[in-house]
Every structure is written in structure tokens, then in C-alpha cells.
Amino acid sequence: MLKINDHYYSLKTIRQISTTVFYRATPKDNKQPCLILAKAISSKFEKAATLKFKNELKYNKVISENWGIKAKQLILINDAPYLVFDDYYADTLEWLMKGQLELAKFFPIALKLVSTIKHFHQCGLVHQDINPSSFLIDNQDNVYLSNFFLVKSTSERDSSNKLNNHTSNFAYISPEHSCLTSDKTDQRSDLYSLGVILYELLTGRLPIQLNESASPNDWLHCHQLSQPRPIHTINLNIPITLSKLVSKLLEKQPSSRYKTAGMVESDLLFCSINWHEKADVTAFPLGENYHSNGLTIPDTLFQREYEIEKMHSSLESVRLKQKLILLQVYGLSGIGKSKLLECFMTNISFNGSLIAYTKIESYITNIPYLGLINAFRYAVKKLTTKTKYEYSYWSKKINTSQNLVSNNSKKIFPELSYLNDHNSCGIENFQSLHLLKPHEFEEVIRNLIALFSTAIRPLILIIDDAHNLDKMSIAILNSLLKKSSSTFNDHNK
Numbered sequence: 001m002l003k004i005n006d007h008y009y010s011l012k013t014i015r016q017i018s019t020t021v022f023y024r025a026t027p028k029d030n031k032q033p034c035l036i037l038a039k040a041i042s043s044k045f046e047k048a049a050t051l052k053f054k055n056e057l058k059y060n061k062v063i064s065e066n067w068g069i070k071a072k073q074l075i076l077i078n079d080a081p082y083l084v085f086d087d088y089y090a091d092t093l094e095w096l097m098k099g100q101l102e103l104a105k106f107f108p109i110a111l112k113l114v115s116t117i118k119h120f121h122q123c124g125l126v127h128q129d130i131n132p133s134s135f136l137i138d139n140q141d142n143v144y145l146s147n148f149f150l151v152k153s154t155s156e157r158d159s160s161n162k163l164n165n166h167t168s169n170f171a172y173i174s175p176e177h178s179c180l181t182s183d184k185t186d187q188r189s190d191l192y193s194l195g196v197i198l199y200e201l202l203t204g205r206l207p208i209q210l211n212e213s214a215s216p217n218d219w220l221h222c223h224q225l226s227q228p229r230p231i232h233t234i235n236l237n238i239p240i241t242l243s244k245l246v247s248k249l250l251e252k253q254p255s256s257r258y259k260t261a262g263m264v265e266s267d268l269l270f271c272s273i274n275w276h277e278k279a280d281v282t283a284f285p286l287g288e289n290y291h292s293n294g295l296t297i298p299d300t301l302f303q304r305e306y307e308i309e310k311m312h313s314s315l316e317s318v319r320l321k322q323k324l325i326l327l328q329v330y331g332l333s334g335i336g337k338s339k340l341l342e343c344f345m346t347n348i349s350f351n352g353s354l355i356a357y358t359k360i361e362s363y364i365t366n367i368p369y370l371g372l373i374n375a376f377r378y379a380v381k382k383l384t385t386k387t388k389y390e391y392s393y394w395s396k397k398i399n400t401s402q403n404l405v406s407n408n409s410k411k412i413f414p415e416l417s418y419l420n421d422h423n424s425c426g427i428e429n430f431q432s433l434h435l436l437k438p439h440e441f442e443e444v445i446r447n448l449i450a451l452f453s454t455a456i457r458p459l460i461l462i463i464d465d466a467h468n469l470d471k472m473s474i475a476i477l478n479s480l481l482k483k484s485s486s487t488f489n490d491h492n493k
């Protein structure tokens with residue numbers, strides 16, 4: 001029994017999502033309405049649960065009951081946080097994920113899923129945790145979106161580029177949640193997760209197959225690198241065009257996916273009508289049948305030719321003089337410094353230069369060396385996406401340069417081992433970085449620079465928001481720059 005507002009309720013567990021359990025609370029006197037309660041599975045997770053519950057209530061006003069499950073209030077019972085909902089009778093989408101869904105059943109449910117996300121996105125929000133347990137279906141087949149624990153506004157500064165350990169299901173997480181990519185989590189991240197759901201509905205399996213012991217980093221690594229089998233090669237009843245639609249949702253680069261849920265809905269509706277009329281789907285250009293009434297801002301950099309040219313000149317100077325060069329980009333907040341760096345990175349990626357990149361978020365300044373670690377992990381990760389010839393070249397170079405790849409290097413950058421034996425990678429305990437002495441970490445960084453730099457294609461380290469760098473990383477960079485007057489010898493190239 002649980003006492004709420006002087007009334008006693010009996011609790012019955014209805015489902016559990018990650019570290020949150022949901023109960024149906026039935027009043028003992030039957031004079032009060034039933035409630036749905038959410039709480040942490042144990043006191044260990046109550047602090048995190050409080051933050052998640054408050055975040056859900058923060059956006060409660062913009063959630064419509066037509067398509068979303070709205071929380072009523074956050075209460076404390078015996079010092080434990082409970083999130084309270086009006087009673088609802090609905091099951092999660094998970095009950096449908098038990099095999100290949102027939103197209104006659106798939107199209108109605110898929111269109112409702114997309115429509116729900118479309119309405120949610122029109123509120124200017126990003127869910128960040130779309131998975132089958134996020135959707136509830138009532139006995140009239142109405143679909144509702146729920147679990148708004150990690151929601152953020154599209155106008156918020158992105159702080160979730162690192163793997164979020166409170167995500168309820170890593171099988172549905174998008175690649176840009178990694179610290180190894182400069183892509184930000186946005187509404188297209190939700191569309192990737194939707195793509196995983198549609199893939200599973202049509203094939204009866206996840207696009208990425210990992211065992212139960214797989215870590216979050218294992219999942220994220222596969223989301224970044226593994227290419228799922230096309231749906232029509234698994235389920236022969238699926239039209240190729242519909243298969244391509246889902247594949248477009250599962251593109252690794254957000255820019256290659258659908259831009260909006262409205263576009264997905266338009267194409268999916270066309271497929272549905274076509275299939276019901278012809279029992280097939282005619283091929284058509286995906287993402288071009290939808291016309292938005294909103295204003296589209298071009299993602300293009302204007303009037304920065306001088307700055308871009310200066311950055312290219314500095315790079316050429318490094319090649320000619322074989323010396324380190326520090327180039328700093330100054331400017332007011334929001335003036336376009338990050339976009340300038342992004343444009344420069346795009347330009348130089350075509351000449352084969354290896355880039356070590358990171359954006360330093362203010363909330364991680366207390367973790368030693370993390371800024372530089374993320375930058376060089378970005379570089380190593382890029383090696384795994386090279387062409388077969390380039391991949392073979394770098395793998396061989398790492399194997400033959402064991403003097404540059406120490407045990408400390410492999411501990412800090414497990415990705416180096418992946419290039420050798422394809423072990424899964426990821427740093428899961430950042431606290432161990434405190435054990436590294438500054439001269440040991442500097443040696444690792446120097447060896448990596450020597451390993452990745454060549455006379456023709458020097459290593460390029462790009463740090464966005466460098467003012468947020470931790471003190472130890474700053475000390476390492478200063479140490480490197482003090483010795484930059486000497487030229488690279490053969491060992492450095």
C-alpha cells in the first residue's frame with residue numbers, strides 16, 4: 001500500500017524501462033481514480049530519476065494529449081520521487097516486435113508512428129530516446145508518444161553529443177551521440193531511431209545484431225560503422241523502394257537522412273497508397289514529394305573566403321616548413337566560428353589529411369586530458385572508415401610502429417587495438433585518467449602525432465571552444481608548442 005494525498009493505493013507493476021519502473025495505482029476505497037506512477041527501480045537511481053522527471057515536466061505544456069502522454073506532477077513519498085500520470089490503458093509498441101509484420105498491418109501503424117513524431121517535432125523538441133517502449137498503443141490503435149525524460153529543445157545548446165548512459169535502449173541510439181563525431185543530436189537523430197523500429201517491424205530483427213553482454217560503446221561503435229542488410233534481402237515481400245526509405249532513415253550521416261518527419265510521412269503515405277493499389281511500390285525520388293510551409297535556412301557559409309584562405313595558407317606553411325603552427329579563431333559567440341571550422345574540415349578532408357577534432361563542452365572541464373583524448377579518438381575512428389587500401393595502410397603502419405604504440409596508448413585509445421584485431425572499443429571509466437602522469441600522457445600524444453603525421457599530409461588538431469579545455473590538456477599543448485621551433489625528423493613524419 002502507498003499513501004498519496006491521504007488515500008491508500010495498491011500498486012501493480014505494468015512495465016520497466018531501463019532504471020524506471022511504472023505502476024498502476026488502484027485506490028483502496030475505489031472513490032478515487034486510478035493513477036500511473038513512475039519511480040526509480042532503487043534508491044541508487046533516485047537522484048537521476050528526479051532530474052529526468054523534472055525535465056519531463058519542463059516541457060509538459062507543449063505536449064498535446066492528442067499524441068502524447070502528459071505527466072501531472074512530481075511528488076515525494078518517503079523521500080523517493082514519483083512522477084504521477086492520469087490512468088491510461090495502453091501497451092507499448094514492444095508487443096508488435098515479435099516477427100515480420102505484414103504490410104497490410106505495417107503501413108497503418110508506421111504512418112501513426114511517423115505522424116506522432118511529426119507533431120512532437122513541430123513543438124521544436126528532440127526526444128533523444130525513441131524506441132518501442134516510447135510508444136503506447138491503446139485498444140483503438142491510437143498511438144501516443146511517452147518517456148520525455150531526455151527531451152531537449154531544438155534551440156538548446158547541444159550537450160548530449162557524448163554517450164548518454166541514461167538512454168533506455170542503446171539498440172536504437174543514433175551514431176551522433178558519440179563524442180567521436182562533430183554531428184549534433186537533433187530531430188534527425190529521432191528519425192534514425194524511428195528507422196531502427198521500422199526495420200525491426202519489417203524484418204523481425206534489429207539492423208545491428210549484438211549479444212546481451214555488449215556494452216553501450218559496442219552498440220555505438222556498430223551504429224557508426226556497421227551497414228545493415230537491406231530489408232528486401234531479408235524479407236522478400238518488401239518492395240525495394242520501401243526498403244530504400246528505411247535505409248535512408250538509417251544513414252550514418254544526419255545530412256543524408258530525411259530532414260523532417262513530414263518528409264518521411266509523405267513518402268511513406270505514397271508507398272502505402274501505391275502498395276494498396278498495385279501490390280507493389282513504384283520507384284520515386286525519396287524526400288522530394290514533401291513541400292514544407294516553413295522557412296528553410298541554407299546551410300552555407302558566406303563571406304568567409306579570407307578566413308578560409310588564411311587557414312589553408314597556414315596548412316601549406318606546415319607542409320613546407322615541417323613545423324608546428326598554432327592558428328586561433330577569435331570572435332563573439334554565435335558569429336560562426338564553429339561553422340568556419342566545419343567548412344575548413346570539409347575542404348581539407350578531400351586531400352587525405354588526418355584530422356583530430358573535438359568540441360569542448362563546459363560541463364566536462366574537470367576530466368583530465370578528455371579534450372585531447374576525444375580529438376585523437378575522432379582521428380582514429382576516421383581511420384576505420386577509410387577505403388580498403390587506406391585502412392590496410394594505416395593498420396600496417398600501426399602494426400610496424402609498435403615503438404609508438406605503447407601500452408598506455410592502447411589503454412587510452414582502445415581503437416588502436418581495433419585496427420589490429422577488431423576488438424570493441426570505448427573508455428568507460430574516465431576516473432582512471434587521473435592516474436596518468438603528465439609526462440606519460442604527453443609521450444602518448446607525441447607518439448600519436450609521429451604516427452599519424454607525414455611530410456605531405458600533416459596531422460591537423462582542431463579544438464572548438466578551446467577555452468573550455470581542462471588544465472592538463474592546456475599544459476600538454478603548451479609543452480608541444482614550446483618545442484615547435486625544431487623541425488620534424490624522419491621519426492616524426
